[in-house]
Amino acid sequence: MTLYDRFGRPVTNLRISLTQECNFRCFFCHREGQRFLAANEMTPEEIERLVRIASRFGIRKVKLTGGEPTVREDILEIVRRIKPYVIDLSMTTNGSRLKELAKPLAKAGLDRVNVSLHSLKPDVYRRITGVDMLETVLEGIEEAVKYLSPVKLNMTVMRGLNDGEIWDMVKFAAKTGAILQLIELEAPREMTETKFFKKYFYPLRPVEKELEKRAVEIRERTMHRRRKYFIPTDYGIAEVEVVRAMHNTVFCANCTRLRVTSDGKFKTCLLRKDDLIDFLTAMRNGASDEEIAEILHQAVLMREPYWK
Numbered sequence: 196m197t198l199y200d201r202f203g204r205p206v207t208n209l210r211i212s213l214t215q216e217c218n219f220r221c222f223f224c225h226r227e228g229q230r231f232l233a234a235n236e237m238t239p240e241e242i243e244r245l246v247r248i249a250s251r252f253g254i255r256k257v258k259l260t261g262g263e264p265t266v267r268e269d270i271l272e273i274v275r276r277i278k279p280y281v282i283d284l285s286m287t288t289n290g291s292r293l294k295e296l297a298k299p300l301a302k303a304g305l306d307r308v309n310v311s312l313h314s315l316k317p318d319v320y321r322r323i324t325g326v327d328m329l330e331t332v333l334e335g336i337e338e339a340v341k342y343l344s345p346v347k348l349n350m351t352v353m354r355g356l357n358d359g360e361i362w363d364m365v366k367f368a369a370k371t372g373a374i375l376q377l378i379e380l381e382a383p384r385e386m387t388e389t390k391f392f393k394k395y396f397y398p399l400r401p402v403e404k405e406l407e408k409r410a411v412e413i414r415e416r417t418m419h420r421r422r423k424y425f426i427p428t429d430y431g432i433a434e435v436e437v438v439r440a441m442h443n444t445v446f447c448a449n450c451t452r453l454r455v456t457s458d459g460k461f462k463t464c465l466l467r468k469d470d471l472i473d474f475l476t477a478m479r480n481g482a483s484d485e486e487i488a489e490i491l492h493q494a495v496l497m498r499e500p501y502w503k
């Protein structure tokens with residue numbers, strides 16, 4: 196039985212934040228909308244139980260994120276435990292631990308990975324992420340392409356920092372055998388007038404127009420109705436996907452994901468606040484699977500498109 200919200204949107208996937216910890220310090224980080232620091236992380240058993248219950252409602256697609264999911268020492272156990280309930284199990288990571296983890300993660304059951312790569316220039320990379328790890332991440336990507344394909348490279352585009360590197364990144368993706376995902380800088384409504392947002396926001400609509408011109412093929416995903424452009428380069432065809440969430444009513448109208456915070460709360464939307472529904476306390480107080488499923492239903496019914 197598929198769960199639908201009040202706006203007729205089916206919920207088909209979970210995005211689980213495993214931790215708020217991170218070994219990087221990206222200055223623009225939204226931490227998947229988890230606004231308050233929380234030390235109380237879900238255990239592998241609790242994550243497994245949640246995923247098992249969600250799978251009864253046809254939720255068979257799970258994204259692991261954070262913070263940085265690979266800083267959890269029990270990451271392989273988490274993947275191993277939830278894979279039996281999931282058809283598409285993926286992770287979004289900064290790539291810093293992929294060189295050693297790509298193979299074991301694949302063995303544990305991870306299907307694919309998205310790796311954040313905002314620049315190919317060491318100094319720009321450091322300015323964006325706060326760390327000097329470009330080489331290590333590039334080695335991690337090489338390893339990921341071997342074991343966790345299709346690999347997506349996430350590039351959050353920011354004015355004056357990496358906006359001049361978009362086409363180099365398109366080539367790099369084709370050369371590496373990865374998909375490039377261009378992400379527009381995001382922030383909740385109340386932040387869009389801040390100096391920070393005005394300084395760094397780089398609209399991706401004009402970039403999409405240019406992609407349209409250069410593409411030999413364009414496809415549209417059901418999820419968010421995101422478009423994928425197939426762009427010829429010296430290294431073959433690059434696949435480029437664009438994530439443009441800001442003020443995008445079509446994106447929200449086609450949003451099929453429910454978020455879970457690292458401390459065990461459903462979160463109905465990345466950009467909304469005050470939309471948290473605690474299930475971990477109930478789990479720890481001995482709630483039955485039916486009671487947890489009821490909390491899941493309530494969360495789905497609270498979902499609302501952010502831009503409408």
Ligand SMILES: Nc1nc2c(ncn2[C@@H]2O[C@H](COP(=O)(O)OP(=O)(O)OP(=O)(O)O)[C@@H](O)[C@H]2O)c(=O)[nH]1
Nearest residue numbers: 260285287309349376378381438440450452465466
């Ligand atoms: N506002 C908003 N932003 C999103 C949403 N999904 C993805 N994004 C943005 O895109 C970033 C990258 O997404 P990923 O974690 O790589 O996952 P994805 O590309 O959405 O998922 P797959 O296509 O399944 O790999 C997120 O961290 C957000 O900044 C969404 O539903 N709402």
Ligand SMILES: C[S@@+](CC[C@H](N)C(=O)[O-])C[C@H]1O[C@@H](n2cnc3c(N)ncnc32)[C@H](O)[C@@H]1O
Nearest residue numbers: 223224225261262263287288289311349380381
């Ligand atoms: C929050 S991170 C968590 C996973 C992992 N630590 C990483 O960086 O890939 C998930 C994705 O969100 C992107 N992101 C973070 N803050 C953002 C923002 N304000 N606007 C757009 N994308 C953002 C990151 O670049 C990354 O690709």
Ligand code: SF4
Nearest residue numbers: 217219221224262289
């Ligand atoms: S690596 Fe990911 S979680 Fe860490 S600061 Fe950067 S965007 Fe945020």
Ligand code: SF4
Nearest residue numbers: 447450464465500501
């Ligand atoms: S409703 Fe819109 S802003 Fe909120 S999570 Fe879905 S796509 Fe993102």
